Amino acid sequence: MRAFVLTGPGVYEVREVPAPQAVSGEVVVDVERAGVCGTDAEFFTGEMAYLHQGHSSYPMRLGHEWAGTVSELGEGVDPGWLGRRVMGDTMLGDRTCRRCRRGRQHVCENRQEVGIRDGRPGALAERIAVPAWSLHALPDSVDAVLGALVEPGGNALRAARATGAGPGDRVLVMGPGTIGLLTALFLRAADAEVHLLGHTAESLEFARSLDFTHTWTRDELPDLPFDAVVDAANAEQLPALAVDLVEPSGRVVYIGLSGQPSRIDTRALVLKDVTATGILSASPGLDDTITAYAEGTVDPKPLVAATVGLGEVGAVLAGEHAFGPAPKIHVDPRL
Known part of the structure; x- marks a missing residue:
């Protein structure tokens, strides 16, 4: 089969590789859509921390936001999965350790x-x-495009819920990229008043096209009480800014990661009685995200700027393609 293979920082090719086999307990899925995200870009540049911690190495095959149809079953797998449209969890715990047994795989x-x-x-x-x-499993109302948006949506749903925000609450989301916008969509669905902080006119104009009227640069940000602040960006100074901007007894949610260590003065957390939460994974939010997409509570499709084939992935990761202001690029491996 054809696969995109990253062999080093900025070095890649689409090559023929052996097709996967459905070993015991596993399935093979024919991929219909896969998303390209910031984590993939960090592997492309060589900045991803896992490369330096020994958890990942080249050559590697990227892609963790996906949807497709089950085409093969391994031994012991429920036959009902064959032919089902699905997406899959990115995080695969060992299922034996204390964390896994407590539902934190x-x-x-x-x-x-x-x-x-x-x-x-x-x-x-x-x-x-x-x-x-x-x-x-994906219901009929969740097509392949939506299915490949479930994984980032699950992260965003968890971030939105971690704010504890609802009607009457004001939330600032810093970073109008894919995760930030998805978080804003889930917050709006919860009837919170959503504000978005960005640094480019294009990204903020796109947010306004999604009917978010409270969009600001740092210089424009009004002096308002924010009951919660979500950092969905990658700037090392923003985690501390989130603590500065949130109301006393408010909540800050960290889902973005900077390339350099971020510093937070814990005295500010304590003296403001702030609750801080980190979000790593979509895993606990996948099912509810599928339900939200199926019911139309949240529509993330406008976030997809284009769908390309495997041969264009390298140029996308290198930033050589411009598809417009929407932040997400999808890949159809069949193209």
Whole structure:
């Protein structure tokens, strides 16, 4: 089969590789859509921390936001999965450790991460093999485009819920990229008043096209009480700014990661009685995200700027393509 293979920082090719086999407990899925995200870009540049921590190495096959149809079953897999439209969890815990037994397999010390960690090939390929237990069925109303947006949506849903915001609450989301906009959509669905902080006119104009009227640069940000602040950006100074901007007894949610260490004065957290939450994974939010998409509570499709084939992935990761202001690029491996 054809797959996008990253062999080093900025070095890649689409090559023929052996098709995956459905080993015991696993399935093979024909990939219909896969998303390209910031984590993939960090592997492309060589900045991703896992490369330096020994969790990942080149060559590697990227792609952890995906949807497709189950085409093969391994031994012991429920026959009902065959032919089902699915997406899959990125985080694959060992299912035996204390964290996994407590339902926290997404932070398992020994976990694999599809297309990211410990050699589990990703979905920028025609087919992918994953454990059957990691699958989530997609209803007919959730097509392949929506299915490939479930994984980032699950992260965003968890971030939105971590704010505790609802009617009457004002939330500032810093970073109008894919995760920030998805978080804003879920917050709006919860009837919170949503503000977005960005640094480019194009990204803020796109946010306004989604009917977010409270969009600001740092210089324009009004002096308002924010009951919660979500940092969905990658600037090292923003985590501290979130604490400065949030109301006393408010909540700050960290889902963005900067390339350099961020510093927070914990005295500010304590003296303002602030609750701070970090969001790593979509795992606990996948099912509810599928439901939200199926019911139309949140429509993330406008965030997809274009769909390309495997041969264009390298140029996308290198920033050589411009598809417009929408932040997400999808890949159809069949193209």
